[in-house]
Amino acid sequence: MENKLVLFGAGDIGRKSVEYFGAQRIRFIIDNYKGGQCLAGVPVISYEDFVGTGYKGKIIVSVSKSLFPEIKQQLENDKYTEVEPLRVDVDEWYQPNPHLQNLRDIHKGKRCFIVGNGPSLTFSDLAKLRRNREISFGFNGVYKAFDRTAWRPTYFMAGDRAFIDQHMEKLQNLDSVFIMDAPCPGPGLAGKNFYQFSTEWVHCEGPGGDLNSRYDISGAAYPAFSEDPSRFIYNGGTVAYAALQFAVYMGVSAIYLLGVDLSYSSHNLRLFEAVRTHLADESVSQDHFIENYYEKGDTFFAHDTGRMHMAFAYAEKYSRVHGFRIYNAARGGRLEAFERVDFDSLFAG
Numbered sequence: 001m002e003n004k005l006v007l008f009g010a011g012d013i014g015r016k017s018v019e020y021f022g023a024q025r026i027r028f029i030i031d032n033y034k035g036g037q038c039l040a041g042v043p044v045i046s047y048e049d050f051v052g053t054g055y056k057g058k059i060i061v062s063v064s065k066s067l068f069p070e071i072k073q074q075l076e077n078d079k080y081t082e083v084e085p086l087r088v089d090v091d092e093w094y095q096p097n098p099h100l101q102n103l104r105d106i107h108k109g110k111r112c113f114i115v116g117n118g119p120s121l122t123f124s125d126l127a128k129l130r131r132n133r134e135i136s137f138g139f140n141g142v143y144k145a146f147d148r149t150a151w152r153p154t155y156f157m158a159g160d161r162a163f164i165d166q167h168m169e170k171l172q173n174l175d176s177v178f179i180m181d182a183p184c185p186g187p188g189l190a191g192k193n194f195y196q197f198s199t200e201w202v203h204c205e206g207p208g209g210d211l212n213s214r215y216d217i218s219g220a221a222y223p224a225f226s227e228d229p230s231r232f233i234y235n236g237g238t239v240a241y242a243a244l245q246f247a248v249y250m251g252v253s254a255i256y257l258l259g260v261d262l263s264y265s266s267h268n269l270r271l272f273e274a275v276r277t278h279l280a281d282e283s284v285s286q287d288h289f290i291e292n293y294y295e296k297g298d299t300f301f302a303h304d305t306g307r308m309h310m311a312f313a314y315a316e317k318y319s320r321v322h323g324f325r326i327y328n329a330a331r332g333g334r335l336e337a338f339e340r341v342d343f344d345s346l347f348a349g
Contacts (some may be wrong), residue, residue, distance in 0.1 A: 006055065008071055009063040010034045010044045017062040017086060018042050020093055030059070051078060058082040100195055100230040107135055108251030113329070114243045115153065117142055118261030120331045121289040125258060125343060126151035132347055135252070137243040141293045143171055152176055155246070159199065159239040179246065181239075197242070198232040223314040236311025237304045244315055248324055255326045258343060259289060261333030264303040305334075312337040 004027035007017055014029055023041040028050075031037075035046025045053075059080060061071050068085055075083045112135040115121065123145070129136055130151040138153030146152070156176040171178075178194045226233045226245045233245045240260050247255050264287050287293070287303075316337045319326050328335055329343040 005060055006030065006057065007042075007060050007062045008075070009061060009067075010037070010039045011063065013064065013086065014062040015040055016093070017060075020088055029062075047074070056080065056082075058084060060084055060086055062086050094198065094231040096228065096230045097195075097197070098230075100197060103195070103246065103250050104230070105251035107247075109253050110135060110251070111254040111256065112136060112154075112247050112250075112252045113256045113258050114240055114247065114260065115139075115142070115258050116240055116260035116330075117288045117290070117293060118259040118263060118330065118333055119287065119289050120261050120333050121259030123149050128344075128347060137240075137247070138176070139239045139243070141167070141288070141290075143167075143174060144292055145290045146174075155179055155243070157239050157243055157246075159242055181242070197229055197246075199235050199242070223311045225315055225318045234311075236315075237307035238311075241308070241311045241315070244326065248322070253324050255324065256329040256341070256343075256346065257326065257335070257338065258329050260328070260335055261330055262305050262308055262335045263287070263333050264305060309335070309337065 005021060005025055006027050006029075007014060008030040009017075010029045010031035014031070018026060018029075018040040026042045029039055029042055029044045030047055030050045031044050032047050034044050035049060037044045059075060059082060061068055061075075061083060063071055065085075072083050113129055114137045115126070115129070117139065126145070126149045130149075136151075136153045137155045137157055139157050142153065143156075152174065153176050155178075156171070156174060157179045159181040179197060180195070181197055181199050223236060224234045226249075229242075229245050229249045233242045235241070238260075240257070244255060312335060315326060326338045327341045328338040329341050329346065331343070
């Protein structure tokens, strides 16, 4: 028992750590907020209960880089001296997902549209995509527009855990391919064409390297663009950035952004601060092309537009040297990273 690992942190990185090390190798996981739970077969205990165990061995802190100093200080204040950051082998940490590998090059040489929910998007735009049978990606609350349009995205993506938890039961009749940063959320979607991807909230320097949080946008490693989404995609502050990486993996050579405006009226925060969710109010209704995108009482992650602009600027540079192009077909908005094109000119007649 004494040779088993003790982890601190029962979040997403903690869960991935259990998969990496194996539940049988972990004695328990300490967490300041989730004591009394169980994570992937490993008991989670509160910090107070941990102190009561009398354990004085090594503790591996399975949290992001931005949180590590705080946890380390907490432990050192109580005389725990063997405190280490999580160290992993990048190739073992992110194994390829064979299911996602089925998406490689399935649209080789084609074009696609990444459809954001910004206020510049119109229902006539969606009708045009449908008439021309365009490959498209749609996100999150776009389903609320389906009572006013026959268009449906080829791929529906969601990366906002708060949204996934609140709205998945409403998507059971959507005839799209689902790509989500979460397990299949319930039996209603079990029969769908469903893919789960991994977001690299952490960065592995290499074998034995420290994990560095992608929330720390000052880090030299940010931003980045995944060459193999079957292993992981990089977080760019918006699920549209995930869609870019998947589109390229699918072999798409020309990507058009539509309704990706980045013109949010709500208060913006750096991403590692924005994990505190905010109650939606009437002021955010103007951020999207449908008025009821957020309803009173919904929660959502604050929009870190600074991070989004950085990520999209990197994607533009990346595209220039990797044989594909990204264009902004939106009318207006604040995204200027990509060459602008007139949406209507993309269609004959």
